[in-house]
Amino acid sequence: FGHPTEKVVWWSEGIAEYIANEKDNQAALDTIRDGSTYTLSEVFETTYDGFDVDRIYRWGYLAVRFMFERHKDDVNQMLVETRQGNWSNYKATINQWANLYQSEFEQWQQSLVSGGAPNAVITANNEGKVGESITFSSENSTDTDGQIVSVLWDFGDGTASTQTQPTHQYGSEGQYTVSLTVTDNDGLTATA
Known part of the structure; x- marks a missing residue:
């Protein structure tokens, strides 16, 4: 050395x-x-x-x-x-x-x-009937060091929404996995 x-x-x-x-x-x-x-x-x-x-x-x-x-x-x-x-x-x-x-x-x-990534939280009724409107909410999602600037819902049936409180109707009976991705003002994301 x-x-x-x-x-x-x-x-x-x-x-x-x-x-x-x-x-x-x-x-x-x-x-x-x-x-x-x-x-x-x-x-x-x-x-x-x-x-x-x-x-x-x-x-x-x-x-x-x-x-x-x-x-x-x-x-x-x-x-x-x-x-x-x-x-x-x-x-x-x-x-x-x-x-x-x-x-x-x-x-x-x-x-x-930064305070890290935001926290994505889905609020919704877990059950519904075909054709019935189900309301989803991202309002309980948080970001400790800033704010959430965008949301993306995937309803598990090939449809999506960018609203914070969307309503959705499923066209057929079944089990669907819904996901919510939130993005904060630092560009960090979290998915629930």
Whole structure:
């Protein structure tokens, strides 16, 4: 294991923070919320000279956690390169990650600080007769960090609705599985 010839502060400090905090690093989440974001490319170029604690530790942690959670095989390959002292391949690898994964990294960050996916809840009478109107409701569905912006009902008979309180009539006797998919203002979905 030779002396690194490329910047590895993001990895060395990020992995230490990840081991110490696992998925419970409130300080890192707070940096996302306060708007001080960095691209993967910027994080990978971090050194100890002239950079603040957030960039060195918090964003190093976020980059490491992202790569472990989403691209563990890539991390394993990068570690092979660094253990062999192949720093030019390491540099090419992290440059590739910066290009390939930036958009996903941004979406992943938002998923960490949002309240998560909404909760879809179906309210309806479980029994009815052929030709009888049955009222369904999504009104008990919730979103802890925003609001539900759309609903999609699948009545199990090939028909659907986007109303929050639709009525539906079944044309033939049988058992039908109804599903409700709700989408929140963060674009997250849940299905009941």
